[in-house]
Amino acid sequence: MYTVAFSVEGEDLLIATTRPEYIPACVAIGVHPDDDRFNHLIGKNARLPLFDRTVPIIANDEVDQEFGTGTMMICTYGDKADVFAVARHKLPVIKLIDGKGQMTKAAGDYQGMGIEEAREAIVSDLEKAGLLKEIxxxxxxxxxxxxxxxxxxxxxTDQWFMRTMSLTDDVVRTAKEIQWFPDWMRSRIIDWATGLDWDWVLSRQRVFATPIxxxxxxxxxxxxxxxxxxxxxxPRVxxxxxxxxxxxxxxxxETDVLDTWFDSSLTCAIHAGWPEREDWRNLFPASIHPSGQDIIRTWAYYLMVRHLALFGETAYDSVLINGMVLGSDGRAMSKSKGNFVATPEAFEKYGADASRMWAATGGSTGTDIPFRWADVEYGWRFMRKLWNACRFASMRLEDYEPTPEADLELLDRWILSKLEKVIKTATEEQEYCRFMNAVDATRNFVWHIFCDHYLEAAKHRLYGEASDQASAQWTLQYAVKRMLQLLAPTMPHLTEEIYSHMYAEGESDSIHLSMWPQADEALVDEEAERAGDIIIAVIRDIRREKNRQGIPLNAELEEVSIYAVDPQEATDLTLGIEDIAATTKAENVDIHEGEGGELEVEGYAGIRFSMSSRTGDI
Ligand SMILES: [Zn+2]
Ligand SMILES: [Zn+2]
Known part of the structure; x- marks a missing residue:
């Protein structure tokens, strides 16, 4: 900061400035009207150092009396404060810097110099003249x-503006009325709109863009x-x-062109067919405007002001604001930092669907998500699991003629009840754009309940006699289709491929033309879930124990004895006795009400079991 001597009626008036190169563009000196050191000078003129010119001393209550010497050099334009002071006090504008960043003829001897160069020259001349008092x-x-x-x-410079500030109250009201996903993004546009200092500058000094x-x-x-x-x-042509x-x-x-956001600010009406289609209002306002947090202040805001100005109503009924993808180091991906992963690299390694699944599940909606190869790979492993499960299902359904709902077996009612609840959860989460929750719920169900447990426990029926198959086949064709539909928005390619083999009616049919599944309350069956959970837990722990003992899963067990203290749980287990026997390859399974058994069943304090393999008791 340079303290420079101006003069008023032969006396020095010291003014501190960070930008001495702007002295030739000084148009006034501001002093605070309450500042007794200086307020007697208001109305007088000050002579500039180095330049043979005087400027008025004016009252300006925005002068910070504590800063520098307590006086303020107002010039065109050293900073934003100058812009406001010049506008408020209707001061003249001296154009000091041209489009190339060089001093104009207003700079006198310093004309043609760059800004830095002019500063050095002016400081040096002030020093020589004894007018520089302090640095x-x-x-x-x-x-x-x-x-x-x-x-x-x-x-x-002269620019074109759209008068947007006068719409700020409407913007705030509209932002409060519409829905935001996530909700806390709402304040971003309100803060932006209410914090604006000037209208929207529409003109740009470029070659390629929409002409004005x-x-x-x-x-x-x-x-x-x-x-x-x-x-x-x-007009240039x-x-x-x-x-x-x-x-x-x-x-x-006019040789200036329009800000590209001026075109983008109409997208909601254009998408609806305006101005050509008479029925454009059928699709207007947009039900949702998907966007990113980095362009709330541009796209979301400009859409809003433009549509409010043209049509007097909101451009969109809801806004989805996504976070940014970050490098795995948590910083913004950038070429210069080298922390970026090019999209094709991820696509080539794990495919577009796995990458898309990562994007949907990488973090809650609106938060930034660091890129993680492990997460993409997880999605890829899930895809393989789904593919294999569906290949198995399609083979078991090869000759299947869908029949009206058969009398369903316990484990079929069990999986369908759980599926309906997942449909309900996923639907609700999707409605609120909480993609991570929707996909996590679906993926966990498909992978860890349907594939890991249901398919294993249903296999023996699917391979069995026709009469055993009916219930399992019906369940399989019904459940796989719904799971694919739940996954279709996240894994559009894989689900389409599977759907085309298993469900498509004709070549033009597509999973993406089918409806999102509706939860069927009639299939929710709490009793089946309770009993099925017990049976599945017992199967899981017997298989786990075989594994622990190094017995192959397909090796036969001679005997499994299960003990349940609770009579209800014993009854539930009896319902699943065939599934338990077939899935654990036990020749004989018996269920006892009461204490007994060496091994506990995880999650069920009152149920234990013993098992003996062909090679002897454990
Ligand atoms: Zn630049
Ligand atoms: Zn004329």
Missing amino acids: ENLSQEVGICWRCDTPIEVVA PVWYCKKCGKIRIAKPEELPVD TTIEDTCECGGTRWDP
Whole structure:
């Protein structure tokens, strides 16, 4: 920070500034009206150092009396505070820096210099003239370009704006009315809208973008906006034949182009068919606007202001805001940091579906998710499990003619009841865009209940006589289809492939044309679930014990004795005696009510069992 001597009626007035190169663009000196050190100067003029020019001293209650010397150099434009001060006090604008970042002729002897260069020259000249009173190191927040770190300068130019600030109350009201997934994202758009300092700048100084359809009269500067029937038009290519009010007939084109968000800000209406289709309102407002947290302040906000301005209503009834994918180190993926994984790499290794499943389950909706190969691989292993299970199912269903619902066996009622509950959970979670919960619930069911337990316990019936098969086959074709439908949004390719082999009616049929499954309350069967859970737990622990003893799972057991203290549990077990025997390959299974058995069944304190293999008791 440089303390520089200005002069007022021959006396020094010391002013501290971080930007001495802006002295040639100084348009006023601000002092706080309550500051007794300086308020007697209000209305007088101050002479600039190095430049033969005076500026008015004005009252400005935004001057920080504690900062620097307590006076403020107002110039066009050293920072944002200058922009406000100049606008509020209607001060003149001196254009000091051109589009190339060089000093204009307003800088006098410093014309043509870069900003840094001009600062050094001016500081050196101030020093020589004895006008530089103090230099102090000060760390200061400076806006920089996100791409190249160049400090950002405020430059005065003519731009096109959309008057958005006047819509802020409507934006806030609308943001509160519509649904946000997740809900806490709502405050982001409200904070953004209420914190804006100016309207939306629509014009950009670029070559490629939508042209601004405007011409200016060469003679008087009058603005001529293209008429609707003249659109689309690029004024840089097409001129107009009009005669201006002033008699002028020659027109200059607008060479600026539109901010690309100006096009994107109409997507909800365009998707609905506006303006060509008369029935566009059938699809408007959009039911959901899926987006990312990095573009709430652009896309979500601009959609809202544009549609509010044009149609007086919200662009969308709900917004889904996704988090960002981060590198596995938890930082934003970036080429320069080298912590990125290119999408094709993940696709090639584990496929698009496994990658998609990772994205859906990597974190709760709206949070950032670090990329993890292990999670993608987990999805890939799940896909293999599903594929193998479905291949088995399709072989067991090869000659199956779907019959009306057969009388269902206990374990079939057990799995269907659990499936209906998963459908209910997954549906609710999807409704609220909680994809992780929906997919986790489905995946856990398919993998760890359907594949690991149900299929194992139903195998003996599926391989058995036709009369044994009916219930299991009906259950299999019903359950697999619903599981595929639950997984279709997350694994669109694999589920389509399986569906096309097992369920498609004709070539044009697709799982993605089928309806999301509806939970069927009639299939919820609490008794079957209770009994089935016990039977499955016993099967699981007998198989576990075989494994522990190194007995192959398909090796026969001579005898399994199961003891249940609770009479109800003993009865439940009796219902599953054939499934237990067939699945554990036990020649003989007997169920006893009461104490007994060496081994406990996990999760059931009152149930124990003993087993003997062909090679002897354990
Ligand atoms: Zn840059
Ligand atoms: Zn004119």
